[in-house]
Amino acid sequence: MAATARRLSGRSRRTSALLLMLPALAVVLVFFVYPVIALSARSFLEPEPGVSQYVSLFADGTTRTILVRTLVVAALVTAVTLVLAYPYAYLMSLSGPGVRALLLFLVLLPFWSSLMARTFAWIVLLQPRGIVATLLSSIGLGGVPLLGSQVGVTIAMTQVLLPFMVLPLFNTMVRIDRRLLSAAHSMGASKFRALVRVFVPLSMPGVAAGCVIVFVLSIGFWVTPRLIGSPQQSLIGQLIETKVGTLLDFAGAGAISVLLLVITAVLLLVAGAGARLLLGSPDSGGRNDE
Amino acid sequence: MSTNSSGVRLRSVTKRFRSGTIGIDNASLTIEGGEFVTFLGPSGSGKTTTLNTIAGFVRPTSGSIEIGGRDVTKVPPSKRNLGIVFQNYALFPHMSVRDNVAFGLHGRGLSKHEVSKRINDVLTMVRLGGLEDRRPKQLSGGQQQRVALARALVYQPPVLLMDEPLSALDKALRDQMQVEIGRIHREVGTTFLFVTHDQNEALGLSDRIVLFNEGRILQVGTPSELYEQPRSLFAAQFLGESNVFRGRVTSAQTLEFAGVPLRFNGGAPATKSAAIVVRPENLLVRQADEARPDENQVSALITNISYFGSFRSIMVSYLDGSSGQLRESASSEARFSRGDNVSVCWDPGRAVLVDDGEAAA
Ligand SMILES: Nc1ncnc2c1ncn2[C@@H]1O[C@H](COP(=O)(O)OP(=O)(O)OP(=O)(O)O)[C@@H](O)[C@H]1O
Ligand SMILES: [Mg+2]
Numbered sequence: 001m002a003a004t005a006r007r008l009s010g011r012s013r014r015t016s017a018l019l020l021m022l023p024a025l026a027v028v029l030v031f032f033v034y035p036v037i038a039l040s041a042r043s044f045l046e047p048e049p050g051v052s053q054y055v056s057l058f059a060d061g062t063t064r065t066i067l068v069r070t071l072v073v074a075a076l077v078t079a080v081t082l083v084l085a086y087p088y089a090y091l092m093s094l095s096g097p098g099v100r101a102l103l104l105f106l107v108l109l110p111f112w113s114s115l116m117a118r119t120f121a122w123i124v125l126l127q128p129r130g131i132v133a134t135l136l137s138s139i140g141l142g143g144v145p146l147l148g149s150q151v152g153v154t155i156a157m158t159q160v161l162l163p164f165m166v167l168p169l170f171n172t173m174v175r176i177d178r179r180l181l182s183a184a185h186s187m188g189a190s191k192f193r194a195l196v197r198v199f200v201p202l203s204m205p206g207v208a209a210g211c212v213i214v215f216v217l218s219i220g221f222w223v224t225p226r227l228i229g230s231p232q233q234s235l236i237g238q239l240i241e242t243k244v245g246t247l248l249d250f251a252g253a254g255a256i257s258v259l260l261l262v263i264t265a266v267l268l269l270v271a272g273a274g275a276r277l278l279l280g281s282p283d284s285g286g287r288n289d290e
Numbered sequence: 291m292s293t294n295s296s297g298v299r300l301r302s303v304t305k306r307f308r309s310g311t312i313g314i315d316n317a318s319l320t321i322e323g324g325e326f327v328t329f330l331g332p333s334g335s336g337k338t339t340t341l342n343t344i345a346g347f348v349r350p351t352s353g354s355i356e357i358g359g360r361d362v363t364k365v366p367p368s369k370r371n372l373g374i375v376f377q378n379y380a381l382f383p384h385m386s387v388r389d390n391v392a393f394g395l396h397g398r399g400l401s402k403h404e405v406s407k408r409i410n411d412v413l414t415m416v417r418l419g420g421l422e423d424r425r426p427k428q429l430s431g432g433q434q435q436r437v438a439l440a441r442a443l444v445y446q447p448p449v450l451l452m453d454e455p456l457s458a459l460d461k462a463l464r465d466q467m468q469v470e471i472g473r474i475h476r477e478v479g480t481t482f483l484f485v486t487h488d489q490n491e492a493l494g495l496s497d498r499i500v501l502f503n504e505g506r507i508l509q510v511g512t513p514s515e516l517y518e519q520p521r522s523l524f525a526a527q528f529l530g531e532s533n534v535f536r537g538r539v540t541s542a543q544t545l546e547f548a549g550v551p552l553r554f555n556g557g558a559p560a561t562k563s564a565a566i567v568v569r570p571e572n573l574l575v576r577q578a579d580e581a582r583p584d585e586n587q588v589s590a591l592i593t594n595i596s597y598f599g600s601f602r603s604i605m606v607s608y609l610d611g612s613s614g615q616l617r618e619s620a621s622s623e624a625r626f627s628r629g630d631n632v633s634v635c636w637d638p639g640r641a642v643l644v645d646d647g648e649a650a651a
Binding site: 177179180182183184185186187188189190191193197198201202278 | 345347366367368369370371372373374376378380382383384393394396397398441442445
């Protein structure tokens with residue numbers, strides 16, 4: 001009796017949860033799932049059913065170059081944000097509530113202005129005689145073209161995407177039990193060894209999450225490379241835009257989109273599997289109670 | 291496994307936190323190599339702070355700490371070569387049992403063969419053989435406790451510190467681990483410092499007990515010294531049951547309790563107001579008219595009698611309204627019942643006189 005009642009109440013709770021999720025679900029279905037399905041369907045159906053779109057995608061040298069360039073830029077941006085964000089998040093996780101709030105405010109500052117405004121600000125900063133160029137030449141790196149180059153695009157994208165790396169890292173780091181570090185020290189480990197053998201491995205879920213988010217967002221970046229980079233150095237987002245906006249080649253754009261989706265999905269799977277391997281899944285192996 | 295052990299010495303160690311709270315106040319203590327010493331005291335009395343100054347996690351505001359004759363006051367934890375068992379075990383969740391235990395062997399110039407031998411030996415000692423490849427999450431609480439012990443002992447530290455290592459375990463497991471820890475101490479011969487607020491753990495395990503209250507070391511002694519000769523009302527009441535007769539000292543040999551003169555042995559205390567403390571097993575109940583001249587006697591009312599198999603516990607209420615208890619062997623016949631007015635008697639040699647804590651405060 002009691003079990004039946006519990007099952008019933010469980011089911012009704014699930015029903016009401018479903019009802020609450022319905023509006024959001026509807027939005028996702030209409031504005032995301034439907035276009036994705038429609039676009040990918042077209043990529044397989046036009047001009048005739050088959051994979052001809054994909055064959056030409058890989059046959060076309062320009063597309064291939066742009067795809068590789070996009071992945072390289074995304075990887076570079078991910079690496080640079082990780083290097084910048086890791087110590088920042090570490091500092092944030094160590095500091096008291098006041099300093100932590102300030103650091104959080106600073107990292108979220110970019111969200112207070114629009115992406116467009118920020119990108120135009122970067123155009124100003126990246127001028128041949130702008131602040132960044134002056135700074136670079138003062139450390140002996142003068143003469144690097146910034147505006148209309150991959151370097152400028154990478155710098156601007158890094159700034160925009162930094163919060164997406166800092167936040168997951170911070171979130172993981174504050175949960176790491178500091179007593180583990182004390183334990184490591186008590187066993188004779190230096191600060192460096194405790195960091196490398198204990199702290200860094202335990203921060204890996206945050207690293208994986210941050211990298212996936214930043215990488216995926218970088219692949220889809222469009223405004224920044226369009227405004228700061230040059231047409232000769234265009235990235236995949238610009239290619240999709242050209243195909244849809246100028247060439248009206250929806251099937252071709254769909255094929256590229258499907259490819260990006262597949263790359264993203266593979267990345268998510270790899271990152272998830274990596275994190276599980278490192279930390280051990282909670283229910284693997286039998287628990288042996290005494 | 292090792293016969294390596296060091297003494298520990300605190301000289302006037304004081305820790306004042308930034309908030310102004312005093313963690314420990316002018317604590318001095320000498321611990322011999324190989325001793326099993328427990329830090330006992332109520333919550334917030336400074337046990338953990340003292341242990342952490344020895345471990346190096348807390349830098350004392352003043353005073354000095356020596357381990358094995360070396361002044362380590364300014365030495366960081368990683369260079370003190372101590373074994374530490376943390377209250378929550380602090381096992382590395384991303385490492386197997388073997389890697390957890392191997393962690394402390396790094397950089398000690400041991401060969402691969404020696405490392406694996408040490409790990410096997412220590413895991414055998416804590417009875418964890420066969421679980422080397424498990425992650426901490428896949429172990430029960432008692433098994434995690436054993437890993438924590440193995441991990442802290444594998445590099446044969448001369449001193450092992452444990453902060454309430456058994457508090458996360460249930461009663462049955464706690465009793466079992468208590469026996470195990472005693473056995474391991476005898477096997478390794480290392481100095482053990484063990485923090486607890488459980489008096490049974492302290493009485494059962496230690497060579498000596500250090501009693502803490504409000505950041506101060508109140509008394510240091512063997513379990514029987516602390517039990518039989520408490521030096522303060524706090525010590526008497528914290529460790530075991532006691533009957534307390536508060537009163538005024540009227541001569542070098544007598545204290546007046548609720549108008550009744552009671553004799554005590556030993557010198558008169560510095561303060562006028564003091565208390566005589568008697569343990570339940572040293573009290574006798576007699577008929578009100580059955581007094582003997584060589585005994586102290588106080589009239590009391592029996593409020594309850596409980597039967598515990600081998601003995602009866604008799605709860606009484608004294609003239610001043612305070613309550614107390616005494617024990618009577620269950621093999622003697624039951625002569626009294628609840629509500630009886632009786633005489634509670636004791637031999638003055640089986641009681642101690644202590645300063646009245648409240649008057650001093
Ligand atoms: N980091 C700290 N900052 C400020 N005060 C502290 C700190 N650590 C401890 N204290 C204070 O110092 C006193 C002693 O604390 P300690 O942790 O040593 O007690 P304890 O005897 O270990 O208690 P418990 O049995 O509850 O663990 C307490 O009043 C406590 O509030
Ligand atoms: Mg404590």
